[in-house]
Amino acid sequence: MKVLVAVKRVVDYNVKVRVKADNSGVDLANVKMSMNPFCEIAVEEAVRLKEKGVATEIVVVSIGPTTAQEQLRTALALGADRAILVESAEDLTSLAVAKLLKAVVDKEQPQLVILGKQAIDSDNNQTGQMLAALTGYGQGTFASKVEVSGDKVAVTREIDGGAQTVSLSLPAIVTTDLRLNEPRYASLPNIMKAKKKPLEVLTPDALGVSTASTNKTVKVEAPAARSAGIKVKSVAELVEKLKNEAKVI
Amino acid sequence: MTILVIAEHDGKVLAPATLNTVAAAAKIGGDINVLVAGQGIGAVAEAAAKIAGVAKVLVADNAAYAHQLPENVAPLVAALGQEAGGQGYSHILAAATSNGKNILPRVAAQLDVDQISEIISVVSADTFTRPIYAGNAIATVQSTAPVKVITVRATGFDPVAADGGSASVEAVAAVHDAGTSSFVGEELAKSDRPELTAAKVVVSGGRGMQNGDNFKHLYALADKLGAAVGASRAAVDAGFVPNDMQVGQTGKIVAPQLYIAVGISGAIQHLAGMKDSKVIVAINKDEEAPIFQVADYGLVADLFEAVPELEKLV
Numbered sequence: 001m002k003v004l005v006a007v008k009r010v011v012d013y014n015v016k017v018r019v020k021a022d023n024s025g026v027d028l029a030n031v032k033m034s035m036n037p038f039c040e041i042a043v044e045e046a047v048r049l050k051e052k053g054v055a056t057e058i059v060v061v062s063i064g065p066t067t068a069q070e071q072l073r074t075a076l077a078l079g080a081d082r083a084i085l086v087e088s089a090e091d092l093t094s095l096a097v098a099k100l101l102k103a104v105v106d107k108e109q110p111q112l113v114i115l116g117k118q119a120i121d122s123d124n125n126q127t128g129q130m131l132a133a134l135t136g137y138g139q140g141t142f143a144s145k146v147e148v149s150g151d152k153v154a155v156t157r158e159i160d161g162g163a164q165t166v167s168l169s170l171p172a173i174v175t176t177d178l179r180l181n182e183p184r185y186a187s188l189p190n191i192m193k194a195k196k197k198p199l200e201v202l203t204p205d206a207l208g209v210s211t212a213s214t215n216k217t218v219k220v221e222a223p224a225a226r227s228a229g230i231k232v233k234s235v236a237e238l239v240e241k242l243k244n245e246a247k248v249i
Numbered sequence: 250m251t252i253l254v255i256a257e258h259d260g261k262v263l264a265p266a267t268l269n270t271v272a273a274a275a276k277i278g279g280d281i282n283v284l285v286a287g288q289g290i291g292a293v294a295e296a297a298a299k300i301a302g303v304a305k306v307l308v309a310d311n312a313a314y315a316h317q318l319p320e321n322v323a324p325l326v327a328a329l330g331q332e333a334g335g336q337g338y339s340h341i342l343a344a345a346t347s348n349g350k351n352i353l354p355r356v357a358a359q360l361d362v363d364q365i366s367e368i369i370s371v372v373s374a375d376t377f378t379r380p381i382y383a384g385n386a387i388a389t390v391q392s393t394a395p396v397k398v399i400t401v402r403a404t405g406f407d408p409v410a411a412d413g414g415s416a417s418v419e420a421v422a423a424v425h426d427a428g429t430s431s432f433v434g435e436e437l438a439k440s441d442r443p444e445l446t447a448a449k450v451v452v453s454g455g456r457g458m459q460n461g462d463n464f465k466h467l468y469a470l471a472d473k474l475g476a477a478v479g480a481s482r483a484a485v486d487a488g489f490v491p492n493d494m495q496v497g498q499t500g501k502i503v504a505p506q507l508y509i510a511v512g513i514s515g516a517i518q519h520l521a522g523m524k525d526s527k528v529i530v531a532i533n534k535d536e537e538a539p540i541f542q543v544a545d546y547g548l549v550a551d552l553f554e555a556v557p558e559l560e561k562l563v
Contacts, residue, residue, distance in 0.1 A: 016517055017382045026386050038499075093363045094354070118499065120518075123381050124366045126354035129319065133358035138320050138429035141351050144492065154433060158492045159347040160446075160501070161259070162437040166318065169429045178485065178499060179492050214394035215363040218376065220386050226524055229545035231536075235558040238530065238548050242563075246528045246545065248507040249450070249474060249563055 001148075001170070003046045003055040004110035006101055007039035007075055009068040010121040023219040035071040038116025040078075041176040044183040045146060046114055047079035054148050055112075057081050061104050063097045065089050069199060076194035077186035083199040084108075086207065094122070096204075096211035098130035103207035105135055110171060112153065117142050117175040128175035138168035142177040250279030250374065253307075253329060255343040255352065256297050260287050260315070263296040265447050266344035268408035271300055273401040274342055275409060276371040280304045282338075283416070284329065286322050288315035298418050301410040306418045313426040316435075317348055323355035324425040330360055330396045338396055339374070345400040345502075353400050362394035367502075369405030383498040383521035403446060404504035404525055438493055442468075445494065448477035450507045453496055453523070454489070455481035457512020457533065457552055461489040466553070467511060470560040479503065481519045497522035512552045515540025532556065 011017055012032040020027050035043075049055040060080040062068040065087070072083035086100050105113060118125035132139035140146070140155025144163060147154045148170070156165045158177045186194070204211050232238045242249045252274040257264040267283070274281045283297045286309040294308045307329070313321045330338050341356060343349035345367045357364035368377040369387075376391045377399065445451065452471045454464055464478070471478045479496040480489065496503055498521035508526035513519060515531070515538055523529070524543055531544035532555050541547040548555060 011382070013518065017385050019386050026382060095358060095361075095363045098358060120498065121382055123379075123383065123498065124364070125350050126357070126364050126366060129351065129354035130358035130364075132319075133323060133355040136427070136429070138427070139351070139355070141319075142347060157347075159435070160493065162435060162491070162493055164316070164435040165433040167431045167433050172429075177492065178482065178495075213363050214392055215365060216391045216393070218389040218391050220381070220388050223380070223384055223387050226529075226543045228542045229529075229547065231541070231547045231549065235548065235550070235555050235562060238546055239559065239562045241546055242507070242528070242530070246507070248528050 001055055001111035002057045002059065002108065003049060004105065004108055004113045005042050005046045005058060005060045005075065005080065006113065006115045007043065007060055007062050007071050008036040008116070008119045009033055009062065009064050009071045010036045010119050013037055013120055019220055019222045023221055025220050033067070035074055036116050036119045038118060038176050040183040041180050042114040042116050043075045043078050043080060044181045045176060048181065049148065050079065059084065059108055059110065061086065061101065063088060063092060063100050072199055073194050074186060076197045077191045078184065082197055085199065085201045086204060087201055088204055088211065090211065092211050093213045093215055094124045094126035095130055096213060098127050098134055099209045100204055100207060101131050102134040103209050112148070112170065112172060112174065114174045114176065117177055128173050132173040135173070137172050139173045140166055140168055141175045143174050144177055144179045146174055146180065250339040251337055252277060252279050252281050252340040252342060253338045254281060254283045255326060255341070255349065256283050256285045256293060257344045257346050257348060258285065258287065258290065258293045260290060261292060263293050265408060266346055266403045267297070268300060268411055269403035269406045270342050270344045270401045271302060272406040272409045273368065273371060274340070275302050276406070277340055277374050279339065282307060284309065284326065286314040286325060287317060288312050294418055298416040299412050299414050301413040303414050303416040306416045307421050308418060309421040311424050313424050316432040317352065318430050318432065319352045319355050320427040320430045321425050322352050323359060324427065325423060326352070326356045327359035328423060330356065340397045340399060342399050342401055345402050349400050353398060357398040360396055360398065362396060362398055363392070364398045364400070365390050365392055366400050367402040368399055369402050383517050384524065385517065402502055404502055438491060442471060443475065443477045445477040445479055445501050446503055449505050450474045450476035451479050451503050451505045452476045452509045452511065453479035453481065453513060454484055454511050455513030456483040456487060458484060458489055464490060466556045470556055473560050473563055481513045481516070510540050511556060513540055514538045515543065
């Protein structure tokens with residue numbers, strides 16, 4: 001079966017971003033960019049499904065600027081077969097991205113779509129669920145285990161109180177959580193090979209999708225800073241402070 | 250304006266996060282309706298009707314809504330949103346729990362509107378603030394959607410009273426059964442300790458705990474303090490403890506009266522989950538650990554000596 005994996009180019013998770021002085025957003029100039037960590041887990045899961053003989057082809061798609069080709073090449077080096085970039089320089093909302101992905105799903109007809117549960121820049125946690133709504137497919141969000149058998153996929157999900165398992169009819173949408181797998185690193189020969197794998201570039205216009213949004217970001221500010229407190233010298237002093245100064249125990 | 254709040258529950262008990270979500274609805278202003286969807290949920294509906302400030306409780310009690318599968322519940326919520334279109338559900342709110350996060354974006358897409366995730370404050374009826382980049386920036390977002398679909402971060406809103414209301418209760422007959430998904434089973438962590446997101450005191454361990462067995466020191470301390478026990482992503486990734494204990498950007502968001510971080514270095518993504526705690530204590534042997542930059546009280550010490558001593562003294 002064909003598996004579609006969606007990946008996003010985001011600020012590297014080690015970078016502490018700064019808000020721009022004019023409050024229009026965060027400063028992304030000269031900042032290291034990477035594949036969203038949850039998307040790496042999505043790519044890894046698809047590659048494992050291919051290694052198990054469950055998946056026959058892995059198509060990786062990204063919606064974003066020209067530079068998102070770097071993240072698509074990374075996914076190709078990790079084991080995806082071909083890539084699609086839906087190029088847009090705009091800052092798209094999750095609904096717009098889901099609509100573009102729906103158009104790609106219509107074109108590619110995958111049996112399984114795997115996405116990260118959330119991007120670490122916008123922290124929305126929406127796209128997979130929205131794509132499921134638009135396609136009418138079942139959704140297995142926050143997955144810690146994915147097992148395909150026949151025309152079903154069993155997804156074990158991380159939920160607030162523990163774990164839940166649901167069975168979905170294929171085609172279906174899965175979004176990844178942390179413990180699903182540990183992504184591999186791309187080897188140098190695979191990075192070289194990935195340069196020759198096909199990468200198709202599309203546009204929202206060509207897909208006939210409007211990316212209009214009902215949300216507008218008015219401003220972006222730095223959070224209220226928390227000032228560092230004091231260092232205590234002993235456990236006894238700590239307990240004394242908690243009891244008499246902070247009065248929390 | 251009429252606001253629909255999706256009740257957070259496990260089929261038996263109404264979860265406290267519902268009260269914080271109703272509080273957000275009250276800040277927006279207008280009549281508040283609460284939807285309870287599930288199977289055999291009479292007790293939850295009764296509890297919802299008692300919430301202060303709720304005008305009406307809608308009860309969708311059907312096998313299709315058991316376990317609140319999003320494929321079935323989202324069309325129900327979307328239909329309620331649309332049905333009321335003329336007379337107006339102006340907003341649909343749910344708590345930003347694993348359930349709310351699972352269902353609500355599906356509702357938003359069905360209504361063809363953008364969702365606003367995890368709001369922490371209400372600026373006006375159409376404008377809200379929410380953290381982005383792991384809480385390193387706060388965005389103010391305005392929505393022009395006819396129905397505003399919003400998840401609410403519980404720690405941003407003080408809960409309304411669970412008692413004192415007397416809402417009318419109305420059954421919803423509509424049944425949506427997509428037939429694309431089914432519930433197989435669940436494994437819920439059993440614990441006598443308070444729930445992480447509702448606890449007044451949280452004790453969390455990180456990579457410095459070295460292994461899962463060593464968390465017993467934290468459990469002992471937590472039991473003495475009536476606290477919940479959490480963990481950093483590093484501790485979860487290392488397999489010390491299950492993921493449902495994770496506090497951080499991609500785990501649970503907590504804001505207790507007292508947060509005790511033990512053997513936690515203080516990565517950006519962990520701070521995102523706890524930096525709104527009232528008082529933060531850090532115990533770490535590395536005095537350069539970034540956690541000390543947000544801690545009210547820092548103790549540079551070997552946790553294996555400090556934690557048992559702390560347990561004795563509290």
